[in-house]
Amino acid sequence: MGLYEQWKEIASAKRSQREQETFWKDYLEKEKNNYQYILENRINKLEGKLDELAAVFNMDPVIFTGFLDGINTSLVNELDIDALTPDTILSAEIDFEKLYWNMHEAKADWLYNLEQWDLILPKEKRDEITKRFRQSKMAVSNKVGRNDPCPCGSGKKYKKCCGKAV
Numbered sequence: 452m453g454l455y456e457q458w459k460e461i462a463s464a465k466r467s468q469r470e471q472e473t474f475w476k477d478y479l480e481k482e483k484n485n486y487q488y489i490l491e492n493r494i495n496k497l498e499g500k501l502d503e504l505a506a507v508f509n510m511d512p513v514i515f516t517g518f519l520d521g522i523n524t525s526l527v528n529e530l531d532i533d534a535l536t537p538d539t540i541l542s543a544e545i546d547f548e549k550l551y552w553n554m555h556e557a558k559a560d561w562l563y564n565l566e567q568w569d570l571i572l573p574k575e576k577r578d579e580i581t582k583r584f585r586q587s588k589m590a591v592s593n594k595v596g597r598n599d600p601c602p603c604g605s606g607k608k609y610k611k612c613c614g615k616a617v
Contacts, residue, residue, distance in 0.1 A: 454501075454516040455532045462517060478517070481510060483561060485518055489545070490567030496544045502537035512537045519543075521557075525550035547571050548580060555584045 452460075466474060485508050488494070497504060497519075505515035516535055523529050527544040551572060554563035568577060595602055601612035 453533060454513050454535045454537070455520065457513045458517040458520065461513060478514065479561070481508075481514065482518055482521065483565070484509070486562055487565060487567050490565060490571050493570060494545070495547070496542065498542050499540070500537075501535060501539045501541055504541060505537075522550065525553045548576070551577060551580050552584055555581065 488508065499507075501515065502512045505512045508515060508518070510518065516532065519530060519535065519541075520532050522543075522545070523532060525546055527546050530541070530543055551563055551568070563577075563581075572580075595609050595614070597608070597610040597614060599609050601607050601609045601614070603613050605612050
C-alpha cells in the first residue's frame with residue numbers, strides 16, 4: 452500500500468469523537484509548525500528524499516504525505532501524490548501567493564494569520580490577495596431591477612423600455 456493510501460486510511464479511521472479531535476488537533480499543530488518553519492526559513496522549494504524531508508519536519512513519512520497532499524495545489528507543479536514512496540526524490544517549488552490564497556480557501560485562519568508571512572509577502576500583497584479572494588466568493592446577480600438602466604443600451608430605465616408591460 453502506498454503512502455497516500457496509508458494516509459487516507461489513517462485520516463479516515465474509525466475513532467471515538469475524542470480520539471478524532473485529538474488526532475486532527477495533533478495533525479493541525481504539526482501542519483502549523485511546518486508552515487512556520489517554511490516561512491521563517493524562506494523555503495521556496497521542498498527538495499530531497501521524502502523520508503528525509505519528513506524527518507526534517509518531525510513527521511512520519513505517511514503523515515508527511517498528508518501534509519504534501521494539503522500543499523499540493525499550492526505548488527508550481529503538482530506532485531503525483533498516489534505515486535509517492537519513502538524513496539521519492541522531491542523537488543517541489545512553492546507558489547506562496549497561491550498558498551496564501553489556498554489557506555483562505557481552506558478557511559485556515561491559523562495559517563494565513565501566521566506572523567511569519569511578513570517575511571514572505573508584504574502586508575499590501577496579502578491584503579490584495581485577501582480582497583480578491585473575498586470578491587471571488589461574492590454572489591453576483593444578473594437580474595435587472597425595474598429602476599436600473601435597460602441592458603439594451605437605450606439609456607432608459609428598464610421599466611420604461613424592455614421591461615415595459617405590453
